[in-house]
Amino acid sequence: MGKLIEIRWHGRGGQGTKTAALLLADAAFNTGKYIQGFPEYGPERMGAPITAYNRISDERIKTHSNIYEPDYVVVVDESLISAIDVTSGLKETGAIIINTEKKPEELRRHLKGYKGKVCTIDARRISEETIGRNFPNTPMLGAVVAVSSIMEPQKFLEDMKESFAHKFKTKPEIIEGNMKAIERAMQEVQGI
Amino acid sequence: MSIRERLSGNEAVAVAMRQINPDVVAAFPITPSTEIPQYFSQFVANGQVQTEFVAVESEHSAMSTCIGAQAAGARTMTATSANGLALMWEMLYIASAMKLPMTLSCVNRALSGPINIHNDHSDSMGARDSGWIQLYSETNQEVYDNLLQAVRIAEHKDVQLPVMVCQDGFITSHAVENIELLEDDKVREFVGEYKPEHYLLNHREPIAMGPLDLPAHCFEHKREQVQSMFNAKKVILEVAKEFEKLTGRKYEYFEKYSLDDAEIAIVIINSSAGTAKTVVDKLRDNGIKAGLLKIRMFRPFPADEIAEALKNVKALAVMDKAESFSAAGGPVGAEVKSALYGKADGIKVLNYIYGLGGRDVRAEDIEEVFDSLLKITKTGQIGEIYRYIGVRE
Structure with a gap:
């Protein structure tokens, strides 16, 4: 088995968590990887907790089940930490990446004794300053790439630029803000 | 050279349908197969296919429309799940008894009740005795490959039966994974043009289809229908061999x-x-x-x-x-x-x-x-x- 990396995303409906998982799958796909990106569907409503998953590997991925022992957990909404067991099964060799204005050490005590890396990123502030609205998923994507080793950061940036150019063909002004959000997140993420 | 892509299972079905460019698609949306007619109707709106897309008010009407269209001589496709398949039930048997070689993408979902949107096989397993050929798919790749082969299997002169291609709702239908696609022209060449032997719109050969069939002939009719299933076993392997030559991907029973x-x-x-x-x-x-x-x-x-x-x-x-x-x-x-x-x-x-x-x-x-x-x-x-x-x- 080649190197398989498993990621679990926790967010709330309407925050673009599923989209972020699919964008990460896209970016990894473009660097030649085998990928899976899938949400866990429930009653779909704004604000409800949702989970999404990524598997990224050098070999074809056969498993079709949810992820119970992820290498990385991404928390797009800080309030979920007290609502659900976000570190459940999380490998201690991995990391949890949380969207918050707090520092990693402030959050660790809420994480049920998790001993691995705790990384924080103020995705709300970054997205408000770069994109002009609270779109945390774009900076979260940058933070995940910075913390994990799923792909070369430079390659990732080039790929994102290309996919934004495609996605926002009619709104080129949005591309620069989104790219800035990713770049800043990669630099500002704490606890690596 | 194949095309390296990443698609969900539903996207894979919609892309295969675009490449096949069927004459008629009639469908009613139901989770988790909704995306299939949704994506496909975009292809219709964009002019990427020449298909007549019929938006109906129920799955019973969807299957009835498919039966009418296929009987008229059109290559016809549809998609559904769970209770949608259940609402098609009586028409499924009519499609197979009339030997109408249409294809249906079944995105497997638990049949109500209790009401549930997630995957199990209660829908298509319930339809197992309806006279349809059933192919099951582990991955998005197999969904795509099976659907392309299904058209050939269904329309083969020794078969002439409808084919259902099944995949797991959400687990593959909504999961994006790597997939190898064929070029559009290769797909069109593989499925070929649909040339029905007998069809209602053929003015040179006026025929009746689906009439009353009483004890004098009904048994023979059913015996012929099952013969098509025997024949399908041979055809399914032949089509798979040809598909393997084209793609390198091997399929058997x-x-x-x-x-x-x-x-x-x-x-x-x-x-x-x-x-x-x-x-x-x-x-x-x-x-x-x-x-x-x-x-x-x-x-x-x-x-x-x-x-x-x-x-x-x-x-x-x-x-x-x-x-x-x-x-x-x-x-x-x-x-x-x-x-x-x-x-x-x-x-x-x-x-x-x-x-x-x-x-x-x-x-x-x-x-x-x-x-x-x-x-x-x-x-x-x-x-x-x-x-x-x-x-x-």
Whole structure:
């Protein structure tokens, strides 16, 4: 088995968590990887907790089940930490990446004794300053790439630029803000 | 050169349909297959296909429209899930009895009730005796490949039957994975132009279709219908051979995975086969002779071939993602056991019900099944043969 990396995303409906998982799958796909990106569907409503998953590997991925022992957990909404067991099964060799204005050490005590890396990123502030609205998923994507080793950061940036150019063909002004959000997140993420 | 892409299972179906460019698509949206007519209607709106897309008010009307269109001489496709398939029920039998070679993408979902949107096989397993050919798919790639082959199988002059291509709702329908696509022109060349032998809009040959068929002929009619199923067994392999030449991807009635020298094995359908393969790999690494048989073609049922493939196995678990409420096991279990009877006797066979209503099927669940089989080969004691895995009792 080649190197398989498993990621679990926790967010709330309407925050673009599923989209972020699919964008990460896209970016990894473009660097030649085998990928899976899938949400866990429930009653779909704004604000409800949702989970999404990524598997990224050098070999074809056969498993079709949810992820119970992820290498990385991404928390797009800080309030979920007290609502659900976000570190459940999380490998201690991995990391949890949380969207918050707090520092990693402030959050660790809420994480049920998790001993691995705790990384924080103020995705709300970054997205408000770069994109002009609270779109945390774009900076979260940058933070995940910075913390994990799923792909070369430079390659990732080039790929994102290309996919934004495609996605926002009619709104080129949005591309620069989104790219800035990713770049800043990669630099500002704490606890690596 | 194939096209390296990443698509969800529903996207894979919609892309295959765009490449096939059928004459008519009639569909009514239902989770989790909704995206198929949704994406396809965009292709229609964009002028990427020349298809007549009929938005109907129910699945009963969707299947009725497909029957009318296919009888008129049009290559016709549709998609549905769960209660949508159930609402098509009476028309499914009419489509097959009228020998109408249409294709249906069934995105498997638990049939209500209780109402549930997630995956199991209760919908298509319920339709197993409707006279449709059924192909099952583990991955997005297999969904795509099966649908392209389905058109050829259905329309073959010796078959002329409708084909249902099944995949697991959400698990593959909504999961983005790597896929190898064929170029549009290669697909069009592979499926070819639809040239029906007899059809209603042929003014040179006025015919009636679907008339009353009383005791004088009805039995012969049904006998001919089942002959098409016998013929389909040959055609399905021929089409697969041709597809393999084109893509390098091999398809048969079922896939044997580490099965040839296996002492313990499981029989399984659709997406969980992949999860089970990882368990087989792990057991093999530990020197345990484990194997797997994944059924692709459930109708017609390859009984003799399955008996031959399993004859040397000591203990076997047949996995069913649907209840039949017989209080004696599930539909796949019943078929496999009856296939083995008299041909491969002496195998200790368990029948497991798993994953109903979208209960996640983990590698640990499959490991537990293999553990039970291993124990049986060691002790010779089989115990309860009708079991559940992953349920709270």
